[in-house]
Amino acid sequence: MGYINTILILGGINVIAALGVSILTGYTGLFTIGHAGFMALGGYLSAVLIKEYEVHFVLALIIGGLFAGVASLIIGYPSFRSRLRGDYFAIATLGFSEAIRLLLNNMKQVGPLNIGGSFGYSIPSGMATVPVVVVALLLAMLFAHMFVTSQHGKNCIAIAQDEVAAEMMGVNLLRTKLIALFISAFYAGVAGGLMGLFFAYQSPSFYSITQSSNLLAAVVFGGIQSLIGPFITAFVLVAAPQLLLVMEEWRLIAYGFLFVLIMVFRPQGLLGYVEMNFNFVKAGWNKLVARKSISRKAVH
Amino acid sequence: MNDPILKIQNLTVDFGGVRAVNNISFSLQPGEFIGLIGPNGAGKTTVFNLITNSIRATSGNIVFKGKSILGKSPDKICRLGISRTFQNIRLFPQMTAYENVELGLHNTPRYSLAEAFIRTPRAQRIEADTRRKAHELLEMVNLEAHADKRASSLPYGLQRRLEMARAMAARPDLLLLDEPAAGMNEDECEELIQLIRRIHDEMKYTMIMIEHHMKVVMDLCTGSRIYVLNLGSFLATGSPEEIQANPDVIKAYLGERKNGH
Numbered sequence: 001m002g003y004i005n006t007i008l009i010l011g012g013i014n015v016i017a018a019l020g021v022s023i024l025t026g027y028t029g030l031f032t033i034g035h036a037g038f039m040a041l042g043g044y045l046s047a048v049l050i051k052e053y054e055v056h057f058v059l060a061l062i063i064g065g066l067f068a069g070v071a072s073l074i075i076g077y078p079s080f081r082s083r084l085r086g087d088y089f090a091i092a093t094l095g096f097s098e099a100i101r102l103l104l105n106n107m108k109q110v111g112p113l114n115i116g117g118s119f120g121y122s123i124p125s126g127m128a129t130v131p132v133v134v135v136a137l138l139l140a141m142l143f144a145h146m147f148v149t150s151q152h153g154k155n156c157i158a159i160a161q162d163e164v165a166a167e168m169m170g171v172n173l174l175r176t177k178l179i180a181l182f183i184s185a186f187y188a189g190v191a192g193g194l195m196g197l198f199f200a201y202q203s204p205s206f207y208s209i210t211q212s213s214n215l216l217a218a219v220v221f222g223g224i225q226s227l228i229g230p231f232i233t234a235f236v237l238v239a240a241p242q243l244l245l246v247m248e249e250w251r252l253i254a255y256g257f258l259f260v261l262i263m264v265f266r267p268q269g270l271l272g273y274v275e276m277n278f279n280f281v282k283a284g285w286n287k288l289v290a291r292k293s294i295s296r297k298a299v300h
Numbered sequence: 301m302n303d304p305i306l307k308i309q310n311l312t313v314d315f316g317g318v319r320a321v322n323n324i325s326f327s328l329q330p331g332e333f334i335g336l337i338g339p340n341g342a343g344k345t346t347v348f349n350l351i352t353n354s355i356r357a358t359s360g361n362i363v364f365k366g367k368s369i370l371g372k373s374p375d376k377i378c379r380l381g382i383s384r385t386f387q388n389i390r391l392f393p394q395m396t397a398y399e400n401v402e403l404g405l406h407n408t409p410r411y412s413l414a415e416a417f418i419r420t421p422r423a424q425r426i427e428a429d430t431r432r433k434a435h436e437l438l439e440m441v442n443l444e445a446h447a448d449k450r451a452s453s454l455p456y457g458l459q460r461r462l463e464m465a466r467a468m469a470a471r472p473d474l475l476l477l478d479e480p481a482a483g484m485n486e487d488e489c490e491e492l493i494q495l496i497r498r499i500h501d502e503m504k505y506t507m508i509m510i511e512h513h514m515k516v517v518m519d520l521c522t523g524s525r526i527y528v529l530n531l532g533s534f535l536a537t538g539s540p541e542e543i544q545a546n547p548d549v550i551k552a553y554l555g556e557r558k559n560g561h
Contacts, residue, residue, distance in 0.1 A: 143417050150416035150423070151409035151430070158392050158403050165390040168352060170378035170407030170470050179413065225394070273394060 005130055011235040012133040013194045016140045018218040018234030019227060020187025025216065026224040026269075027148050028180040029160030031090040033212045035188045037097025040104060040207035042068035042189020044121065047196045048113060051123045061136075061193040068189025069182040076181040080174050097212055104204040118204060125200030133194060140187060144227055147183060156180050157225065188215075217255055221262055223269030233270070303366060305330045305506050306474055311350060311360035320346045322532040323360070328474070333500050333507045335521040337514075337543075338529035339553055344510045345387055347529070348476050352377055352384055364474070379408060383472035385463040387479050387510075393452035397443055397462050400451050402434040404469025434469065440502075441465045441495060457488050461495070468503065475505045481513040493519050518544070528552070 017039060024030050046064030049055040055063070075096045079089050108117040115121045147153045155176045158166040167173050196202040218237055222229030262269065304327035313321045321343045328334060336344050349355040351362060353374050362370050369377050383404070391400050409416070410430070415423040438444045441461040446454060451462060460480055467475060480496065481489050493516055500507055511517045517526060518540040526543045528535040530552040536543060543549055 146417050146419060150419075151406035151411065151427075152413055152416050154399065154403060154406065155409065157395065161392040161394055162390055164354070165386070165392065166403075167374045168354065168378060168384060168386075168390075169404050169466065170375050170383075171403070172375050172408070 007239050008130050009128060009133045009194075009198050011238040012137045013128075013191050013198065014214070014218070014238045015231055015234040016137055016194070017188045017191035018215050018222070018230045019140050019144045020184040020191070021215045022219045022222070022227060022230040023144060023147065023153075023156070023187070024180050024184035025219050026222075026226060026230065027153060027160060028156040028177060029163075029224075030177065030180070031086065031216070032093045032184075033090050033209065033216055034093030034095070034097030035184070035215050036207035036209065036211035037093070037100040038068040038072055038185040038188035039192030039195065039211065040097075040100050040202075040204065041071050041192070042186075043192025043196045043202050043206070044104065044115065045189075046193035047121055047123045047202045048115070050127075050197075051121075052113065057127045057193075057197060061190050061197075064193040065186040065189035068192070069186040072181045072185030073178060076178050077174075080177045080181075094209065094212070097207070098209065101204050101207050104207075115202075120201045120203030120205075121196075122201040123196055125197070128194050128197035133198075136190065136194060140190070141227065141231065144187075148227065152176070152179060160225070213255075217259065220269055221258065223272035225273050226269065226271045229269055229271030302329055304328055304363075305365060306351075307361075307363040308351075309361040309363070311347075311357055311362065313346065313350060313355060313358045320532055321350065324529075324532075324534055326527060326534075326537075328506055328508070330473075330506055331504055333509070333520065333524050335517045335524070335526040335540075336508055336510045336529060337512070337517055337526060338535070342529040343532045344529050345478055346532075348384060348478055348508075348510065351476065352382060375407070378470055378472075381471070381473035382476065383467040383470040383474070384476035385460070385467050385478055385480065387482065389456075389459050389463055391451040391459060391463060391466070393450070395451055396448050397451055397454065398434055398438065398447040400462055401437050401465045401469045402430055404466045405430050405433055405471075407470060437465045437469055440468070440499070457484055460484075460492075464495075464499070468499070468505075473506060475499075475507045477507065477509040477511075479510055479512060481511055481516045484513075489513060489516055492516065496520055 017035060021032060021035050024032055042064035045067045046057070046060040049060040049063060050057055075092060079092050084092060104115070105118045108114060148156070155166070155171045156179075158169070158171055159173060159176060163173065192207070195206060199206075214237060215234070218234035219230045221237075222231070222233035266272070307327040309325050311321055311324050312319065324347070336347065338344050346355060350357050353369070353372060357370060361368055364380060364382060369380060369382075372380070392403065395403070410426045411420070411423040435444065435447065438447050441464055443458060443462055443465065446458060451459065454462060460482075464477070464480065477496070481492050484492060496509070497520065499505065509517070509520065521540050523539075525537055525539060527537050528543060528546075528549050535552055536546045536549050538546070
């Protein structure tokens, strides 16, 4: 049971972060290989708040998320201002995230606080239970859905499809991209906080480039402009290696291979452009109802 | 006489050593409809790009509604009331026709981010209002039946009309049409003429149209004027009849007969 719980919790956390990446990469068209950095920022801050200041963990998670969001503007504003895009923005995020990781790795002391450097920072455990993660995940999914179907989200989609046309149609590129980045970093920050709560400690080693590429992989596999696609793949990418007990190194080779296959055969991702909706449930229900009424007629 | 809605003063732009637009000036009264013609490479689209600031002018000034818009970002210029279509269509390919039009209506989202997350009644009302307006615009260009099709799946002629609806959705005062009749046959051109005339009459936009198709230009600019651009400068201005009779214009378009032949 503990084993299943672990997979559920880690999968759920990964999905929350992947939803953030989906908003930025899938919906706004900005590639990121640095979301582990935002996870680290949110994660460490919420851990410190919980341990040192005894803040309630829900509040700590939200503050951690907001902190990651604000930090993302530090890299977002100059990048978007100078119209850095495509690969260049991705490299900027990578550099930012690695800088954060190396700082955490080498700084034992931040002001009066001892955050442990590469040894990690331990916090009280037992707060990231399955119900907590599931509730957080449902809220994350709901808000992501609300955002991407709102006028704000549709402006993001327009930027992803044709940046020049979007600008000519009056969409404020800088503002819209910063909003997408902020929300996306917020998701990563909350996911980082949950990670610490589950493992009962924070460590810079959680937030390596592997974690960032994991999240990007989930979005690329799952599909651009889709929430349900990354949802499924982010979970599978965590669960599958655990279940199959495949070694870490082989996983990366498999990723590379899958990446190539996806890019060749389905560049929009497995569920690209498929919006999350419940039409299929409705359709199934209608079928069921129709069959019932037919059988009732047959009786008469 | 009213104040002009758009005043272009001594506008010049250089691309490296090439002077693409050379010292042109003109002004437009509110509600006017003018044509801009000229051979390929004359700088017509460049003039549009300068007005919307997708290209930065080397010198000169552009005054819109009494204020200089030179150096303002393209999105700002659009929100001030200048909207355009593109010579090589630039729709959002994976969005439906309806979503394309809708975008013009909410280029500045009409409710806050917080309202977006919890969908307050106000946000829902605004969404409904936006939906209604988008469908009205689609109806206006006769695309209502294609509202839910992906923009990229529409035939060429319909994509052009969709671009016009999208440009109108941004609530412009000045509408710039870049070759709306490109690639259309005679019947489609006739329809397009009717449509543009109706848009101009009903919406009271000030409009500038670049067009190669002479029948379309001559028909629509009746009672108005046409500017002829050649090699970056104005060659002639006048009513359609005057332009058609102007020997310089004919020369620019068709070239010159060699002496002695």
